[in-house]
Amino acid sequence: MSKVAEAEGYGKLEEPHYETKAAVAKRTKCIFIICYLLVTLGFAVVFMSLCWGRRGVHVASGAHKTYWPDPPPHDQVAKVARYIVHTSDWGSIATFSMAPMIEGFPFANILSLSDGPIEVSTGIPYMYLTPMDLTSHDLQNDSRASLSMTEAQSDYCHKNNYDPESPLCARILITGHIVKVEEGSAEEAFAKNALFSRHPEMSEWPQGHEWFFAKMSINHIYVLDYFGGAAVVDVKEYFEAEPF
Template sequence: MCKLVIASINMSKAIAILTGFLFALISLDSCAGYSAHGRPPRPITDAVLARQLVHQSNWAAVGSISHNEKTTDYPMVNVIAVDDSALNGSSTGRVHFLLADFDFTGADALHNNKVTFFFSEEQTGSCNKRGVNPMEPACPRIMISGRVHKLDTKIPEYNDYMEAFNKRHKHSKIWVEAHNFYLSELEIDNIYIVAYQGGPRTINAEDYYNAHL
């Protein structure tokens, strides 16, 4: 009788363990809709991934604090051409962009130069090709917050920065000549990254700039 009772108890424990295991598998699978394919294709640091996202992007979505009379104090979003390349095409991590005072971002920056730049891997179309929605963490994205800094045309690096920008954006010479656009750089304060698993994480500017692609 005792052996039967013990066997019964052991069987109950085994069933409970198996049930718990199966429930865990089901739960993981049900989360897959948001974190599907949630592992990077190869080991990579957040800082290196952030640098990759910036370097491969021709444009960024930019949020500023609006000073337009109809949207004062609301967030304003714009699309801006960007480039972080050296003359040889390698990544510098330095986010350069052209602004004009009549445009949303340029006008806002005159009053408050705090902005946030948004980059997503989907800007290359690769997430869609993998069947991943841009909202899913498996489609990496970063939000870089900082301040707009208008570059002095007299600094030694200015012509190199401008030439590298013109190589990527063929029409940018026209923007400068016809509409008084000026070259600016994002002075980075903080970077948030959402990539694969673990929720939003921060990257400090020093680690970002020191990362090697």
């Protein structure tokens, strides 16, 4: 090798370079942080895709959550009525009180309801009652009742910034008579499946309370789902409509 080449450094062997433990640890930590961020970002993308891809509304009742399609157009009032009844897990029932201090006054109570399993809609609100309840006491004397249900129990009104009292947050008012479902009948078996499938906790309620199945025999239906006042829905038209 020439002196010139040697002077310019050709032919020389470089000393091996070793990383310190601190440098290795720092590089490993950086790789771990980058991998963690990538995995977290991946999960976030998947979660957001699922949320954005899921359309409709959901109703949560206890530990039970059900997803439903969006409501029908407001001008299809019979369809709106069937939609609210089928997607509602509970409602407010008003009876004529028999309690000594408020006898004769309207008495409102909350009841868990179902007009059928998720895949079946009958339009008939079924309920699970006990003679120990004040509402049952009232109904034994006078079977007339009013039943109210609202879209406010789903997340539809919340997502659209509708107040529960706004006409855009649709509600239904049904009046009629509460009738006990015949024991041992096919309808009782249906009512049990309708309620227990959507309210699983009911199957564990104390049997000593003498629970029984009942339904609303509908006489009149009012729907408020837009401005301009409540619409009267013909009962025959109501039962001919579909909720979706």
